[in-house]
Amino acid sequence: MAKARSPEGPQLIRGAIWLLIFFFFFTSASYAKTPVSVIQSTNTSGSALGVQLRRHSNPQVVIDNGLVRVNLSNPGGDVIAIRYNGIDNVLEIINPESNRGYWDLVWNKPGDPINYDKLQATQFRVIMEDENQVEISFSKKWDISLGDSTVPLNVDKRRDHPGIYLYTILEREEGWPDVDMDQIRVVFKLQKEKFNFMAVSDDRQRIMPMPDDRASGQPLAYPEAVLLTRPIDSRLRGEVDDKYQYSCEDKDNKVHGWITDDPPMFTSTHYAGKDMKTAYRDGEPWKKVFGPVYVYLNSVQATEEFRSALWEDAKLQASIEESRWPYDFPQSEDFPSSAQRGTVIGRLAVSDPYINKKLMYASYAYVGLAAPGEVGSWQTEVKGYQFWTQADNRGRFAIKNVRPGNYNLYAWVPGIIGDYKCDANITIQPGSKINLGSLLYEPPRDGPTLWEIGIPDRSAAEFYASATIVVIGFTPKEKGNKTYEATTWKVIFELDNVYQNQIYTLQLALASATLSEVQVRFNNEYDSRPFTTGQIGKDNAIARHGIHGLYWLYTFHVPSYKLLQGKNTMYLTQTNNDGPFFGVLVDNGFVQVNLSKPEGLVTGIKYNGIDNLLETENHEDNRGLEGTNFRIVTNHKNQIELSFTRTWNLDIQGSRVPLNIDRRFIMRRGVTGFYMYTILERLKGWPDADMDEIRFVFKLQNDKFHYMAVSDMIQRIMPTPSDRAAGKKLAYPEAVLLTNPIDHRLKGEVDDKYQYAVENSETKVKGWISENPTTGIWIITPSLEFLAGGPTKRDLTCHMFTGMHYAGRDLNTKYRNGEPWKKVFGPVFVYLNSNARVGDHQALWNDAKRQMSIEERSWPYKFVESPDFPPPNQRGTVLGSLRVRDGNIHVPAQFAYVGLAVPGDVGSWQLDSKGYQFWTRTDAKGNFVIRNVRAGDYNLINMGILRYDPPRNGPTLWEIGIPDRSAAEFFVPDPRPTLVNRLFMESKTERYRQYGLWERYTDLYPKEDLVYNVGTSNYTKDWFFAHLRRDEGNNTYKPTAWQINFELKDVKPTRNHTLQLALASATASNVQVRFNQGNASPPHFVTGTVGKDNAIARHGIHGLYRLYSINVPGNLLVKGRNTIYLAQARAESPFFGVLYDYIRLEGPR
Structure with missing residues (x-):
């Protein structure tokens, strides 16, 4: 033709x-x-x-x-x-x-x-x-x-x-x-x-060949495909150019160059x-x-x-x-305005009692209106108009801006075979809003599932062949001279029993077909009467690099006499030249990973003889950001990168977070693990949103992974979920007293996830270990650039990218006024290791730390395919030296934290979660090098010698504590003996992690508050680490006022002193400061209500840092004995209070 x-x-x-x-x-x-x-x-x-x-x-x-x-x-x-x-x-x-x-x-x-x-x-x-x-x-x-x-x-x-x-x-x-x-x-x-540059999507953009390049190239199997042999741009030499390589689905074709x-x-x-x-x-x-x-x-x-x-x-x-669709400006009467269109809403559920006896939500189903026809006829309909949307996770849908006309409602549900059609005809009138209520889809099903291959998503994308994966399947067999013969695949399966005189059912779904006939036989490869599809399909998806075409579903009824008890073989023969059946198992020889499609959820990790490290009792879709589209970004013998995306639009406003999501997974040859990263994006003009927490989670097998390691010191056997469920609940849900644990050694201990929180700078490697077989799974974070709040931000040791813990609502997680934003979180490395010695936790931990060092040296990775992740040659370096001038003292800023963050006020980096941050520490001479910095605007732009003049208005008269943004140097009491975590009992530096220390202040100061005498008191013994309220019983609390007594040899009433008051954390607190007048009203200084860190309840030793330089007029002080009163005025909760970092009184200059 x-x-x-x-x-x-x-x-x-x-x-x-x-x-x-x-x-x-x-x-x-x-x-x-x-x-x-x-x-x-x-x-x-x-x-x-x-x-x-x-x-x-x-x-x-x-x-x-x-x-x-x-x-x-x-x-x-x-x-x-x-x-x-x-x-x-x-x-x-x-x-x-x-x-x-x-x-x-x-x-x-x-x-x-x-x-x-x-x-x-x-x-x-x-x-x-x-x-x-x-x-x-x-x-x-x-x-x-x-x-x-x-x-x-x-x-x-x-x-x-x-x-x-x-x-x-x-x-x-x-x-x-x-x-x-x-x-x-x-x-x-x-x-x-x-x-010469083409852009189809975020990751399909490139320099393209010229017409002359194609004309001089080597023709391939069909005219559209050419091997470029002498392109003008030499970088293109040896590549194939074919327009079909850049095709995409209608829903992905909204913008292209x-x-x-x-x-x-x-x-x-x-x-x-x-x-x-x-x-x-x-x-x-x-x-x-x-x-x-x-x-x-x-x-x-x-x-x-x-x-x-x-x-x-x-x-x-x-x-x-x-x-703004539909436009209001076209003048043709054939283009109806928004007011002349209608809306259809409803909810779709799925009934498949062999999967779930309860009705299931048709989560993320594609639901549309098209011309009346048979089930699935919308696929081949081009004459009329179609209006489609995607349901939310509970099956709710709204199809907006529908032209007047007669329609049927169609749907298909990812993960469920077959097509749905609503029996009712739907007539849209101008301005109509039709609520279809609850609709029910009953997919084809004649009995329980005995086995299955693939994912029912109308695509063959999960079946892919690569040197990095194991392939089950076949392609047409070439005999030479451009002739081919039919090919037959075998599916071998076991049946424990065969019920005589019964009918079994084979559901065979095709994602595409091109002049093909699939014949199905059971236990006789040469059966003269096979089940057959007949010759079907003109999709040509194989030649055109497609992963699907039209969807075909065949239900074959198999009499029991064709089956055998025990081993059976099903033969699938593709009698014509081309047949697109591919099977896939992602495996690089060390690790096997299964992901749901198109959601991108990790449903299985196989390693070291364990079929699945993840908890198999959990549902595969147990929460998370789910993709709606899947594609293979790159695939060669050394690496495969997969992408699971979800695009937000106004049709789903209110039902999903307004974000474009691209979740990536990378598996490399010879590596015992895989890499993960996520790209989140908001376009300008999108609705307001707060995103308080961004993380990823692996839920491991409860009966295998019992040993946790966060640092050299924080390692231990952990309780099981059933231990926690049977325990005694304490002040908040996260804290439980273990009363009857499976491992009796844990009895009487408190378990609370906040006891294991660490700072960003300490979270580079963490994981869990199974003892039988001895297997570790670790999350390695080679860079902190994408974490919120800088190196001192504290958070949980599940993998938190952004979290308000130990900072609260002061952390900037709000997106307002259509603010655009885009950020790459990761990559992080999921590392797996093993050891033949049962219970050798230390060997696995040491090996994980060794791997962490390798990953740090490899950062930024060169193998990441996203253009949003710049490789090393697209990053910069900042060099410099920092010195401190404090009065007459001029010294190098030894071991200082030095970093780049988005422009803002002094200390604003603590509150930033939207941008990237790049931190290092100076050496003993104050020199620093910040490497691998992404392109952007950051506050530290000067190089050479930088000078820091810290707040100082006069000589130090006395000081309490160490200015290190932490309360760790102060007195931390032992916990109550019935509320201990034995891991921290012997540690002087980690004692603050114990549960219930907020109650210990009342135990130690039942009637009178803390008094600190400068010159005789020792802040490591006499200054309680947290300024709390006093427990009066019956859930009532009383504000407390601490006293600092000190001597002054000489005071000039006309000269000012300065009190430097540094807080390491604050939670709904109001610190009032008075000098020599304990009842002065108003107080001489108040912080006002500050802080949402909640560090006290969460066993933290710091949160956000705050510094107050308080001017003290000389007439408030006296020669001889003076007293500063520090009152924490708010006492509505046991967790309200502050952690002091450092207090210093300065004399006049």
């Missing part, structure tokens, strides 16, 4: 022009005042001649809004020129004017060869024109006199607000000749010398074939509006990242366009 070709050859469509399915909104005030004009002209230079109604030969229509100028042929409606950003014409000027920008259509009469028809108009008219908008129309009427020379359609091509919007109305009147219309598209052929030979498709039979209903018979009338789509042009100043900037701007514009 003849193939449709453009008369001028293949379309090579290039450039930084973004085709958006949705409209453009001008935000620049300077441009908003520029009126739009329409000019009928014979001047091909495109200069504005004013509106001229005269017609000459080859006239043009010129549209100009001050940003973009577009020349169109009149009356044909072809786009001749687009002027923008100083380029007179972004289209290929060496092409004829009729071969630069146009709509076209592939069609044929039944049984005739294929025709290629450009949609040339014969009439031009202005629909509307004012200073804000112009809509013009290029139309053509078909009549019988045209015969077979053109497709029997009425055509109306419209262009709206120049920028430019395009839409076309195609119409067949009743009684017109039969025709097939296989392809409808719009084409722009851009200047090949200028536009130029695409070689693959312009935006409105109707196409690619990946579906002639099964698509593109045939029009028996005089069938038809009318459809294609678009509007938006041709968006953008530009930025030349920088190293200009391509990324253009792409990010185009994505932002796509989001804006999407939020």
Whole structure:
């Protein structure tokens, strides 16, 4: 059969022009005042001649809004020129004017060869024109006199607000000749010398070959595929170029830059074939509006990242366009406004009693309205309109902006076989809102599952062959000389019993088929009467690098006499040349990992003879950020990288966090583990959100992993979940007294996850160990750049990327006023190790620390494929030296923490969770090197010698504590003997981790509060580590006031002193300071209510750092004995209080 070709050859469509399915909104005030004009002209230079109604030969229509100028042929409606950003014409000027920008259509009469028809108009008219908008129309009427020379359609091509919007109305009147219309598209052929970079998605962007490169290349199996042998850009040499490699699904096609030979498709039979209903018979009338789509042009100043900037701007514009659909400006009565459309809402559940006796939510089901038809008929329907959404995790859906008409509701549920169709016909009227209530899908099922292969998600993506994975499956067998023979796969399975005179069922779902026949036989490879699909499919997904086409489901009823007790073999034969069945098991020889698809949840980790390190009693989808799309980013003999994404849009507002999510997994050859990272993104204009906690979690087998290791000191046997459930609950849910643990050695101990919290700088490696077999699983964090709050931020030792623990709401986790944001969390390394010696925890811990050092030296990783993760050669270094000048003392800032964080006030890095931070420590001479810094704006920008002048107003008269942002040097009491954690009993540095120390203040100071005498008291023994309230019993508490007594030899009433008061943590506290007047009202100084750290309840020794420099007038002090009263005035909770870091009184200068 003849193939449709453009008369001028293949379309090579290039450039930084973004085709958006949705409209453009001008935000620049300077441009908003520029009126739009329409000019009928014979001047091909495109200069504005004013509106001229005269017609000459080859006239043009010129549209100009001050940003973009577009020349169109009149009356044909072809786009001749687009002027923008100083380029007179972004289209290929060496092409004829009729071969630069146009709509076209592939069609044929039944049984005739294929025709290629450009949609040339014969009439031009202005629909509307004012200073804000112009809509013009290029139309053509078909009549019988045209015969077979053109497709029997009425055509109306419209262009709206120049920028430019395009839409076309195609119409067949009743009684017109039969025709097939296989392809409808719009084409722009851009200047090949200028536009060589293509962008389809965040990770499909690249320099592309020139037309001459393809012409000189080596042809491959079909014309679209070429091996580049002598490209102009030598970096492309040896690569294959094929337009089908860059195809994508309709839902992923909202924005893209130029695409070689693959312009935006409105109707196409690619990946579906002639099964698509593109045939029009028996005089069938038809009318459809294609678009509007938006041709968006953008530009930025030349920088190293200009391509990324253009792409990010185009994505932002796509989001804006999407939020305003359906547009209110098209003038055609065939394009209904939002008020003329309707909404359908409902909830879909799944009933499959063999999976769950209760109804299940149709989580993330695809639910849509399409023309009435059979179950699944929406796949092949192109004549009508379709409206789709994705349900939330509870099966709720809302289909908005539906055109008036008659529809059926269809759905399919990821993870469930088959298609759903609602029996009721749905009629949409303007403004209607239809609530379908609760709908129930009962998937095909005749009995319990005996075994299964694959994931029922309408894709073969989980079945992939690689040197890094084990493959189960087959491909067509080549015999040579381009001839092939049928291939047969075997599925071997065991049956404990075969029930005679019963019927078994085989459910066979195909993700694609191309001229194939699948025959199924049981226990007889040569059975003359197999089950068969018959010859099916014209998808051609294999040749076109697709992972699915149309979905086919076959239910074969298998009589029991075909089966055997014990071992059985099922034979799958693909009788024709091509058959896309692939099986997959991800395995690099050391570790095997199973992930759900498309959610991206880790459902299994196999290592060291343990089939699954994860808790198999838990549901596979036991919480988490789930993807809705899966793809393979890269796959070669040394590495595979997988991506699980979810894209947010306004249709799901309120049901999911407004984030684009891309969760990545990397497995490498020869590595006992795998890498994980996540890219989170908010686009400008998205709804407000608070994201208080971002983490990932592995729930390990309860009966195997009992030993935890966080640091050299914090390691121990841990209780099981059942131990905690049987224990005595304490002051809050996380704390439990173990009363009857399985391991009797734990009896009488307190278990509380907060006892094991550590600082970011100490969380580089942590994990759990199983004793039988001795196996460790570790989370290694080679860099802190993506963690919140800097190196001293404290958090739990599950893997927290962002968390408010020990900081509270002061941590900046709020996104307001449409704030855009994007951040890469990770990669982190999930490392597995083992040892033949049972119970040798220390060997595994030492090995994990050794691996941590290897990972740190390898950072930043070179193998990460995301462009959002810069490799080492795209990062920078800051060198310098820091010195301290404190009065007359000038010393190096020895072992200081020095870091880069987003610009802000002094100390603001403590509260930052949105940006990246890069920290190091100085050496003994104050020198520092901060390496591998991402590009960006950071506060530490000076290099050379930096000087720090700490707060100081006079000489030190006395001091309490050490200024190290911690209360660890102060007195920490023993816990009550009935509330201990034995791990910390002998440790002087970790004693503060014990439960219930907030009650010990009342035990030690039952009547009178703490008094500290400068010169005789010792802060390590006499200064309680936390300033708390006194417990009066019956859940009532009393504020407390501490005293600091000190002597002054001389006081000048006119000279000021300074009290430096540094807090290591505060929780809903108000510290009042008085000098020599314990009842002074008002107090001489108050902090006001500060802090949400909650460090006291969570066994912390610090939270956020706060420093108060308090001016003390000399008339408040006396010669001789003085007293400072420190009162913590709030006592509503046992956990309210402060941890002091350091207190210093300074004399006058």
